[in-house]
Each structure stands twice: as structure tokens, then as C-alpha cells.
Amino acid sequence: xxxxxxxxxxxxxxxxEIEQQLKAFFTSRSLPTVGTDFDxxxxxxxxxxxxxxxxxIFTGAEQPKTPEEAAMFGGTAGVxxxxxxxxxCDTITNVNATALDVNSDAIADSVARYAFNTRNxxxxxxxxxxxxxxxxxxxxxxx
Numbered sequence: 001x002x003x004x005x006x007x008x009x010x011x012x013x014x015x016x017e018i019e020q021q022l023k024a025f026f027t028s029r030s031l032p033t034v035g036t037d038f039d040x041x042x043x044x045x046x047x048x049x050x051x052x053x054x055x056x057i058f059t060g061a062e063q064p065k066t067p068e069e070a071a072m073f074g075g076t077a078g079v080x081x082x083x084x085x086x087x088x089c090d091t092i093t094n095v096n097a098t099a100l101d102v103n104s105d106a107i108a109d110s111v112a113r114y115a116f117n118t119r120n121x122x123x124x125x126x127x128x129x130x131x132x133x134x135x136x137x138x139x140x141x142x143x
Contacts, residue, residue, distance in 0.1 A: 014068025025106045032072040061085045
């Protein structure tokens with residue numbers, strides 16, 4: 001029996017709102033989603049390290065699908081979402097054009113919404129306070 005991994009800490013203030021916006025995009029198109037923790041495996045790491053709100057779309061990578069995920073997304077339980085992830089076959093020739101299109105639309109939707117309306121994100125003072133707390137905790141002098 002394996003011990004469950006504890007959830008990763010939440011992202012900086014505003015991250016939950018970004019996640020909810022992305023989830024709303026997929027829900028509005030009747031597309032299923034599964035949340036994921038900030039586990040340090042992606043490009044968001046440096047942003048959350050200095051208190052910048054972050055959110056994203058995790059598309060599975062090398063993780064095998066559970067039976068429930070295979071039922072939601074298609075594919076085969078126990079087989080990785082992307083069998084070519086970080087392998088020699090991980091090239092432009094095996095891009096899932098549908099996933100690329102939908103995920104690009106989701107990102108564009110969120111970027112456009114926050115470009116015109118930031119009221120759901122924390123104010124600048126809250127972000128600066130979060131950033132200062134991270135610097136204090138890590139001993140970093142990055143601004």
C-alpha cells in the first residue's frame with residue numbers, strides 16, 4: 001500500500017482565481033477537467049517563488065490515466081496521457097491538434113479577461129506582501 005502524497009501548497013494569492021477562470025472556460029464547453037497541484041514540474045515555478053499568481057492547464061504528460069480519467073478523456077487506463085513525453089518521439093509530428101486548439105483558446109480567454117479586468121486578482125499591495133514573505137522565507141533578494 002502506498003502512502004498518499006500530501007497536496008502541494010496553494011499558489012500565491014490570485015492563483016485560485018486563475019484556476020477557476022480556466023475551469024469555467026472548460027465547463028462552458030462541456031469539457032471535463034481534473035485539477036493538479038503546483039508541484040514544481042513546470043515553468044510556473046519561478047513565478048510562484050516570488051509571489052506572482054499563477055495558473056495553468058495540466059495535460060497529463062507521462063502520468064498513466066486512471067480508469068475514471070480514461071472514461072472522461074478517452075484513451076486507455078494505465079497508459080500515459082502522452083506516451084512520447086520527453087522521449088525521442090516527442091516531436092511536432094505527434095502534437096494533438098485538438099488539445100492544442102482548445103488549450104490555446106482557454107489561455108487566450110483568460111489572458112484577455114485579465115487584460116481588461118483584474119478585479120478578481122489581489123491588489124498590488126497583497127502581491128508585494130506575498131512576494132516579501134517568500135523572499136524572507138527563502139532568503140532570496142530577488143524582487
